[in-house]
Amino acid sequence: GESVGLHLPTLSVQEGDNSIINCAYSNSASDYFIWYKQESGKGPQFIIDIRSNMDKRQGQRVTVLLNKTVKHLSLQIAATQPGDSAVYFCAENMGRGSARQLTFGSGTQLTVLP
Amino acid sequence: DAGVIQSPRHEVTEMGQEVTLRCKPISGHNSLFWYRQTMMRGLELLIYFNNNVPIDDSGMPEDRFSAKMPNASFSTLKIQPSEPRDSAVYFCASSGGGAQETQYFGPGTRLLVL
Numbered sequence: 714g715e716s717v718g719l720h721l722p723t724l725s726v727q728e729g730d731n732s733i734i735n736c737a738y739s740n741s742a743s744d745y746f747i748w749y750k751q752e753s754g755k756g757p758q759f760i761i762d763i764r765s766n767m768d769k770r771q772g773q774r775v776t777v778l779l780n781k782t783v784k785h786l787s788l789q790i791a792a793t794q795p796g797d798s799a800v801y802f803c804a805e806n807m808g809r810g811s812a813r814q815l816t817f818g819s820g821t822q823l824t825v826l827p
Numbered sequence: 828d829a830g831v832i833q834s835p836r837h838e839v840t841e842m843g844q845e846v847t848l849r850c851k852p853i854s855g856h857n858s859l860f861w862y863r864q865t866m867m868r869g870l871e872l873l874i875y876f877n878n879n880v881p882i883d884d885s886g887m888p889e890d891r892f893s894a895k896m897p898n899a900s901f902s903t904l905k906i907q908p909s910e911p912r913d914s915a916v917y918f919c920a921s922s923g924g925g926a927q928e929t930q931y932f933g934p935g936t937r938l939l940v941l
Binding site: 749756757759802814815817818820 | 831918929935
């Protein structure tokens with residue numbers, strides 16, 4: 714079946730460097746994507762979203778890029794800080810009408826090194 | 828503003844016992860989601876309500892699981908009888924416009940079935 718997947722399960726970056734977390738999706742009909750951050754012992758926290766009619770969206774220190782041609786999504790975090798250490802999930806919105814639902818990827822563990 | 832509220836935060840029970848998890852969505856949100864998170868399977872959607880009506884329960888593992896939403900501000904997820912393989916973190920999320928809108932997650936209930 715179609716699913717959302719992540720290229721790397723773990724990512725370590727130096728504090729102050731930029732981080733890039735990647736996500737591949739296979740459902741060409743998906744039109745809405747969300748990145749969530751999950752810290753240990755907490756629920757997923759919304760970071761940023763993007764709809765399929767856009768290819769880039771920026772937030773505070775974060776940028777999401779969407780490449781529909783190759784079905785690829787990425788989250789860029791600028792000047793990574795220790796507080797950014799967490800698991801990052803991409804989620805893909807699938808389905809039609811009231812049956813639309815989010816399907817989550819397996820997550821990438823980001824570790825920020827001092 | 829209060830986010831999604833879940834109780835209890837932790838639950839330890841013995842196999843065969845009934846477990847009831849509770850959720851209060853964000854005020855004004857009309858969609859509520861129950862998810863289960865495990866290391867093996869990641870984040871899985873169990874059931875989704877829209878305007879208090881169950882829309883998609885295809886993710887509910889089996890008849891031992893049931894969910895209700897008697898009103899717009901309260902939902903329960905019940906497991907009866909519980910089994911060790913039900914041990915997981917259960918999250919409730921709500922959104923203002925169904926699955927195509929951003930979902931906001933609660934802190935989760937950590938369930939351990941012995």
